[in-house]
Amino acid sequence: MIDLLRTFTPRNEIILEEVPAPQKLAAYSFAFTADISNGALGDSEDEVASGRFVILHEPGGQDTWEGDFRCVTFMRADVDSEMQEDPLLPEVGWNWLLDSLNGTGAMYNAPSGTVTRVSSASFGKLSPRNDESEIEIRASWSPVITSPDEMFAHVQAWCNLITEVAGLPPLPEGVSTIASARRRV
Numbered sequence: 001m002i003d004l005l006r007t008f009t010p011r012n013e014i015i016l017e018e019v020p021a022p023q024k025l026a027a028y029s030f031a032f033t034a035d036i037s038n039g040a041l042g043d044s045e046d047e048v049a050s051g052r053f054v055i056l057h058e059p060g061g062q063d064t065w066e067g068d069f070r071c072v073t074f075m076r077a078d079v080d081s082e083m084q085e086d087p088l089l090p091e092v093g094w095n096w097l098l099d100s101l102n103g104t105g106a107m108y109n110a111p112s113g114t115v116t117r118v119s120s121a122s123f124g125k126l127s128p129r130n131d132e133s134e135i136e137i138r139a140s141w142s143p144v145i146t147s148p149d150e151m152f153a154h155v156q157a158w159c160n161l162i163t164e165v166a167g168l169p170p171l172p173e174g175v176s177t178i179a180s181a182r183r184r185v
Contacts, residue, residue, distance in 0.1 A: 001148040002030050005055070008152060010034070010159040013168055017051070026056035026070070034075075034159065036166045049166035051075030053158050065110040067142035071154050076136045078166040081119070084133035089160065090115040093137050093165070100161040106143065106153035113139030136163060 010016060014034050021029035031054040037047050055071040083089060093115035099107040101108055122129040143154045160170070 001151060004148050005030055005151060005155065009170060010156075011163065011168075013163065014159055021054055022056075025054075025072075026058040026062075028054045028057040034162050036077075036162065036168070049075065049077035049162055051162050053155065055154075061142075064110065065142045067144065069143050069145055069151075070082075070140055071108075071143055071158070072140040073158055073161075074136070074138050075162050075165060075169075076118075076134050077162075079133050079135050081131065081133050082115050084119055084135070085182050089117055089135060093135055094139075096099075096164050097137060097139050097161055100157040100164065101141065101154070103160060104153040104157040106157050107110070107150070108141040108143050108154070111139065111141040113137065137161070137165065 003013060006018065008041055013036050016032050016034055018032045021031035023029065031052060034051050034053070035117060052074050053073040054072040056072065058065070059068060061068045094113065097113065098111065118134040118136060119131070121131045145151060
């Protein structure tokens with residue numbers, strides 16, 4: 001399955017990089033990170049969203065997983081201060097995750113997670129910096145996998161989520177990006 005996952009190509013605004021996966025959470029694991037910069041949005045090269053996606057596999061599963069696999073993710077993205085102050089932001093963030101999974105037809109069990117709003121103000125010598133606001137989504141779910149290629153729906157859902165959180169417009173159904181995805185080596 002790992003070789004198959006390495007063939008996944010997201011939309012071209014996402015930079016994927018395979019990274020070492022946690023070794024003690026399950027018998028098998030695979031991980032990669034994703035970054036979206038303002039350069040992908042036509043501005044400077046500042047990072048606007050980043051995330052990590054880990055796939056865990058434990059033959060026989062674990063008690064809380066409700067399956068043999070578990071997807072674990074973290075992502076963060078800049079948001080404007082008005083959005084950060086919206087009391088519904090955590091619920092919206094959680095619904096983005098569920099909508100992303102459901103939108104790709106990914107079958108899953110036992111979703112769980114947190115959505116956090118982060119706001120920071122700078123003082124002293126850092127006061128020239130602008131105030132910053134972010135959303136962080138930490139989530140996990142158990143993909144229902146009957147064949148290895150079904151994992152693509154979960155990875156695609158995660159990529160859709162990170163582009164949603166970054167504020168990229170969705171691609172119309174049946175349309176793919178022209179340029180190839182950038183990968184770090």
